[in-house]
Amino acid sequence: MQDLNDLNLFVAVVTHGGFSAAARALDAPKSRLSRRIAGLEEDLGVRLLERSTRRLQVTEVGHDVYRHARAAMSEAEAIDDIVLRRKGEPEGLVRVSAPPGMDRLISRSMPRLLARYPKLRVQVIVDSHRVDLIEERIDVAVRVREVFDTDADLQMKVILRTAGILVASPELLAAQGKPTDLAALATYPTVSLTDLSGPDRWVLQSVSGEEVEVAHEPRLSSSSPSIVRQAAEDGVGVTALPEWSCHELLEAGRLVRVLPEWSRRQGVVHMVFTSRRGLLPGVRAVLDFLAEALNPKASVWESAF
Numbered sequence: 001m002q003d004l005n006d007l008n009l010f011v012a013v014v015t016h017g018g019f020s021a022a023a024r025a026l027d028a029p030k031s032r033l034s035r036r037i038a039g040l041e042e043d044l045g046v047r048l049l050e051r052s053t054r055r056l057q058v059t060e061v062g063h064d065v066y067r068h069a070r071a072a073m074s075e076a077e078a079i080d081d082i083v084l085r086r087k088g089e090p091e092g093l094v095r096v097s098a099p100p101g102m103d104r105l106i107s108r109s110m111p112r113l114l115a116r117y118p119k120l121r122v123q124v125i126v127d128s129h130r131v132d133l134i135e136e137r138i139d140v141a142v143r144v145r146e147v148f149d150t151d152a153d154l155q156m157k158v159i160l161r162t163a164g165i166l167v168a169s170p171e172l173l174a175a176q177g178k179p180t181d182l183a184a185l186a187t188y189p190t191v192s193l194t195d196l197s198g199p200d201r202w203v204l205q206s207v208s209g210e211e212v213e214v215a216h217e218p219r220l221s222s223s224s225p226s227i228v229r230q231a232a233e234d235g236v237g238v239t240a241l242p243e244w245s246c247h248e249l250l251e252a253g254r255l256v257r258v259l260p261e262w263s264r265r266q267g268v269v270h271m272v273f274t275s276r277r278g279l280l281p282g283v284r285a286v287l288d289f290l291a292e293a294l295n296p297k298a299s300v301w302e303s304a305f
Contacts, residue, residue: 004076006040007069009033010048014066018056088281091119096286097131098124098142101225101245102294109293113285120282128223133274139283142290144242144267154272157287160295162243164264166204167255169235179238179258182214189237190216195223202240204262212262240264244294269294 012022013033023030041048048062058066098106103126114120125131131138133154142159168188179185182204192200200221202214219237222228225245232239232246233254249255271290273283 003040004072006036006043007065008073009036010040011066011069011073013037013049013056014058014062089119090117090280090282090285092280092282093121093123094139094280094282094286095123095125095137096140096142096290097136097138098126099128099144100126100223101242102126102142102144104226105244105294106290109289113289117282117285120285122286133272140271140273140286140290142269142271142294144269154274157271157273157291159269159271159291160244161266161268163266164240165243165246165260166238166240166258166262167232167246167250168238168258169233170253170256172235172237173256173258175235178256182212182259182262185214185216185238185259189219191228191231191237191239192216192218192221193223193225193228193239193241194218194221197221202264204264207261242267244269 009022009026012026013019016022016025019030019033019037023033026033037049044065046061046065047059048065050057050059096106103124106124110122110124114122125138130143131141133139133141166185172188176188179188190200194200199215199217202216203211204214205211220228220231222231225241228239229241229246229249231237232241233249238258246255250257271287273279273287279287
C-alpha cells in the first residue's frame with residue numbers, strides 16, 4: 001500500500017503545476033518534494049512526471065494515479081471531518097439569517113439549544129433581503145421561495161413545502177358566515193401581507209390546478225407577518241398566510257381555514273449554507289435545530305434532549 005503522504009505531495013505538485021508552486025503552498029522544501037515523488041515513482045515502477053528545465057508534464061499513467069490519489073485524499077479528509085464532528089462540542093458564534101415571521105418559531109426553542117450547548121453563541125438576523133452568505137459572514141440562511149433558491153457554490157437543505165392558505169377568525173365567520181366561493185370574498189374585509197399601498201391581489205390555485213387572481217382592498221396591510229396574523233386572529237378580516245406561520249392557531253381553533261380548495265402557490269422553506277464538508281460542530285447543531293424548529297409538522301424539537 002502506498003504512503004498517503006507521498007500521494008498527497010504528488011497531488012499537490014500536479015494541482016499547483018510544479019514543484020516550486022507546490023512547495024510554496026505546502027511551506028515545504030522543494031528538494032523534499034522532488035525526493036519523495038521520485039521515491040513514489042520508484043515504488044510504483046512507473047514514471048508519473050516528465051521533468052525538464054522549462055516544464056513539468058504529467059504522464060498518462062500519472063493522470064490516472066492523480067485522479068485516484070485525489071479521491072483517496074478526499075475520503076481521508078471526510079474521515080477526519082466525521083471524527084471532528086463526533087468529538088467536537090458545538091461552540092463559538094453561529095450567524096443565522098431568517099425572514100420576518102420565522103423569528104417566532106426560532107425563538108420558541110432557542111433557549112433549549114443554548115442550554116444544551118453552553119459554549120455555543122447564536123446571532124439571528126431577521127431581514128427580508130436576500131443575504132450574501134460569504135460577503136455578510138452568514139453561516140446559515142433560511143429562505144422561503146416558490147422555487148429552490150440557492151447558488152452553485154452553496155449547499156441546500158429543504159425543511160418543508162408549504163402553501164399560502166386563506167384563514168379568518170371564528171368570530172368573523174360567525175358574524176358573516178363562511179364564504180362559499182371566491183366571488184363571495186368581495187363582501188369580506190381582508191388583511192394583507194404586503195408593504196405596498198392600495199389594492200392587493202392574491203393569485204390562488206384550485207386543487208385541480210385552475211389559477212385565479214383575486215383583487216381586494218385590505219382594511220389593514222403590513223409587511224410584518226406577526227401584525228397580519230394577529231389582525232386575522234382578532235377578526236379584522238380574511239387573510240392569506242403561509243401554512244407554517246399559522247399552524248398553531250389553526251390547531252387551537254383561533255383561526256379557521258376558508259375556501260380550503262384554494263391556496264396560494266406552494267413555497268419551499270429551506271436553508272442554505274456554504275459547505276457540507278468541514279462544517280463546524282456549532283453550525284451542524286444549528287442546522288439540525290432549525291430543521292426541527294421551523295417545521296410545525298415535525299416532532300417537537302425539545303424531545304431530542
